[in-house]
Amino acid sequence: MSDLWLFSFMDDELREKIKIQSEQTKAVVYSKRTCLRHNFLIATSKSYTENSILAYVDNTEMRSAVKDIQVYHMGTDILVKWQINEVPCKSDTFRVQLLDYKYQQFAETQAKDTSTVLFNNTSPEGIYHVRISWDVYSTVRNLYTHAVGLENVNHGVPAVPHVTDLGNARARVRWTTNPHCTPDLIHVHFREPSSIGLLKVIPGTDETTVITGMKQCIQYAIQLGFSYTTGKEYLSDPAYMTFLSDGTFHNAPKLSFDQNGSLLVQWLLRPGCIVNQTVVTVETNDQPAKEYNVTGDQPLARLNDLEPCAFHTVYVTIQYKNGNVERTNSSEIHSFTKEIGLTKIKTYIVDDVLLAHWESTQNCQALGYRVDLMNPTTGQTKAYLTGEMKYRVSIGECVKSCQLLVSAISVDTMVPVTTLIDVRPERVPAQPRPPFVRRDGPALFVWWTEPNLDLTIQSYKLFVNDSKKMIRDFEVKQPRRSILLNNIEENVVYSLNLRAINESGESQPSLSVQYKWNG
Structure with missing residues (x-):
C-alpha cells in the first residue's frame, strides 16, 4: 500500500504536509493562528489531486460579535449604535440594513472601524427592523444579528424644557431624557435679543440646572440641545420667559369710585422697567369691552363714562420698552350705590x-x-x-x-x-320789540334795540321764515344786536321775529316783520 499523506490548508493555501501511517485513525495539527478556515486532504500519493478525501473545519469563535443594538430617532434621521462583543474573531467592517415589516431592505450603509451609523432622512412609518452583519473572513460565512419590532418614535429630539423663575435673577431648567436614548452631551441655550448664552451640562447628572444672571424685563428663549456620537445637535422647541422682579409678581389693579362717580384705576409697575404703552380694559356685564389708552408712565387712570348699575371687570395691559407685554390679573367692582342722594x-x-x-x-x-x-x-x-x-x-x-x-x-x-x-x-326776559330790516346789497341787514336794559339777557335768537315754509334760526351773543343775512332770494316774502334768552329761559317771540325783495 502506498504512503498516506495529510495535506493541511489555511484559507486555501497549503501550509503543511504530514506523512501518516496506514493504520492511523487520527492526527493532530497545531495552528497558532485563529479565525482561519482549515481544509484537510488525505491522499495516497504525494499529489493531492487524485484519490483524496476532503474535510474542513474552522476555529472561529461562534459567539456573536455584536450586542446591545440601540436605535435613536431624531426628526427624520435614525442613529444606530451597538457594542462589539469581546470575542477572539472580530470584524472591523459591518453592514447595517434597515428592513421594513416584510423584511424588505429600504436603506443600507457600511460601518468600518466604528460602531455607529446615521441614516439621514430615512425614518419610516410603523414597525421596521435593523440588521447588522459582518464577515469573519471572506470565504467562510456571513454572520448577522438584528433587532426587530422597532417603532418610529421620536426619542432623540428633546421636548420643550420646563422653566421656573426662582427670583433673584435665577431660573431652574428641567428636562427628561429617554433611558434608552441617552445623549452624549446636553446644551441649555438661553438667548436674549442682544446676545446668546450657552450652558453646558454633562449627561448622567440630575435632569436639571440653574441659570443665573438673568436680566430684568428681557424675554429669553430657552432651548435644549441633545448631541450624539455623530456630533449633530438636535434642538427642542423654545420655552419663552421674561424675568421680572422676584418672579412672583401678582399684579391686579386697585379700583375705587371718587365723589364725582368716576372710577379710579391704580396698578403697580415693575421696578426698572420702562413703560411704552398702557391700556386699561373694562368689561361691563355682557357688553363689548372698552379700552382706554393711558398716556405717560403714571400707573393711574380716571374713567368717567362707565355705565351705572352694572358689574365691571378691569385689567391693565402694559407694554414695556423692550417689547415685552404683561397683562395684570383682573379686579371687579360694581357701580351700585347704597343710598339715593340729591342730584343736580x-x-x-x-x-x-x-x-x-x-x-x-x-x-x-x-x-x-x-x-x-x-x-x-x-x-x-x-x-x-x-x-x-x-x-x-x-x-x-x-x-x-x-x-x-x-x-x-x-x-x-x-x-x-x-x-x-x-x-x-317772571325771570324770563320780556318780549322784545320787532327787528328792523333793510337791504344791504345782495343781503339783508337785521338789527334791533333794547329800550328796557335787561342785564340778564345773554343772547338773542332770530327766526327767519320764508314763503317756501323754510325756517332758519340764528343766535346772536350779547352785546351784538345785529346780523347780516346772505343768500336772500328775489320775489320771496321773509317773515322775521326775535326772542331774548337768559338762564331762566326764552322770552315770548316778538311781533313778526315781513320783507320782500323785488328784483
Whole structure:
C-alpha cells in the first residue's frame, strides 16, 4: 500500500504536509493562528489531486460579535449604535440594513472601524427592523444579528424644557431624557435679543440646572440641545420667559369710585422697567369691552363714562420698552350705590312750558321718577311720572312762581333727589320789540334795540321764515344786536321775529316783520 499523506490548508493555501501511517485513525495539527478556515486532504500519493478525501473545519469563535443594538430617532434621521462583543474573531467592517415589516431592505450603509451609523432622512412609518452583519473572513460565512419590532418614535429630539423663575435673577431648567436614548452631551441655550448664552451640562447628572444672571424685563428663549456620537445637535422647541422682579409678581389693579362717580384705576409697575404703552380694559356685564389708552408712565387712570348699575371687570395691559407685554390679573367692582342722594337739576322755560333735566342718581334701586309742581297761589299740586331723567310740564297757571320737586321711586319708598326748586316765569326776559330790516346789497341787514336794559339777557335768537315754509334760526351773543343775512332770494316774502334768552329761559317771540325783495 502506498504512503498516506495529510495535506493541511489555511484559507486555501497549503501550509503543511504530514506523512501518516496506514493504520492511523487520527492526527493532530497545531495552528497558532485563529479565525482561519482549515481544509484537510488525505491522499495516497504525494499529489493531492487524485484519490483524496476532503474535510474542513474552522476555529472561529461562534459567539456573536455584536450586542446591545440601540436605535435613536431624531426628526427624520435614525442613529444606530451597538457594542462589539469581546470575542477572539472580530470584524472591523459591518453592514447595517434597515428592513421594513416584510423584511424588505429600504436603506443600507457600511460601518468600518466604528460602531455607529446615521441614516439621514430615512425614518419610516410603523414597525421596521435593523440588521447588522459582518464577515469573519471572506470565504467562510456571513454572520448577522438584528433587532426587530422597532417603532418610529421620536426619542432623540428633546421636548420643550420646563422653566421656573426662582427670583433673584435665577431660573431652574428641567428636562427628561429617554433611558434608552441617552445623549452624549446636553446644551441649555438661553438667548436674549442682544446676545446668546450657552450652558453646558454633562449627561448622567440630575435632569436639571440653574441659570443665573438673568436680566430684568428681557424675554429669553430657552432651548435644549441633545448631541450624539455623530456630533449633530438636535434642538427642542423654545420655552419663552421674561424675568421680572422676584418672579412672583401678582399684579391686579386697585379700583375705587371718587365723589364725582368716576372710577379710579391704580396698578403697580415693575421696578426698572420702562413703560411704552398702557391700556386699561373694562368689561361691563355682557357688553363689548372698552379700552382706554393711558398716556405717560403714571400707573393711574380716571374713567368717567362707565355705565351705572352694572358689574365691571378691569385689567391693565402694559407694554414695556423692550417689547415685552404683561397683562395684570383682573379686579371687579360694581357701580351700585347704597343710598339715593340729591342730584343736580336744570330748568328752562319756553312758551309757558318748563323743561326740567336732572342728573342720574347713580342708584340702581330707582325704578322711575315723580315730578311734583306746586302752585302756592292756588295751593294745588300736580304730580307727573316719568322713567327718564327729564320732563316737560306746562306752567301756564303759574302767575308769578311755582315750586318743583323731583323724587326717585324704588320698590318700597320714594326719596327726593332734588331740593325744592322755585320756578319763576317772571325771570324770563320780556318780549322784545320787532327787528328792523333793510337791504344791504345782495343781503339783508337785521338789527334791533333794547329800550328796557335787561342785564340778564345773554343772547338773542332770530327766526327767519320764508314763503317756501323754510325756517332758519340764528343766535346772536350779547352785546351784538345785529346780523347780516346772505343768500336772500328775489320775489320771496321773509317773515322775521326775535326772542331774548337768559338762564331762566326764552322770552315770548316778538311781533313778526315781513320783507320782500323785488328784483
